[in-house]
Amino acid sequence: MMRDRGIDVLVNECLINPVLAMGSVFVAYVCSFLAYLYLEFTKPAYNETGSFTPVAMAFAFLLGLQMCNVFPVPIKSGVSTLFVAMTICIGGWYRCIRMFNRRFMLEDGTRRKVRNMHYI
Secondary structure, X not given: OHHHHOHHHHHHHHHXXXXXXXXXHHHHHHHHHHHHHHHHHHOOHHHOOOOOHHHHHHHHHHHHHHHHHHOHHHHHHHHHHHHHHXXXXXXXXXXXXXXHHHHHEOXXXXXXXXXXXOOO
């Protein structure tokens, strides 16, 4: 695939997943920081000594990470599908156009009337 289509498609594919993963980790850190700020400014009764702060921060981190990891899954699959389709389509694009024109176009450039398309 690298020889035929070039390395840029593979580089794009390899860059998308780490970028989305780092975005999820960033959101998790922000959630953990917001949990810390909440516990410091509100001073709840269950955290008077501050012993519950690491547990709440870890829970907020995991919650933010898992919630944010749900959203990039369709993006990752769509990007992977797009790049695979681009690599397949680049090589056979002109062949597909010629085959379409042979099947559905008449000599004068008008479309052929097709009754049933089950033979395609």
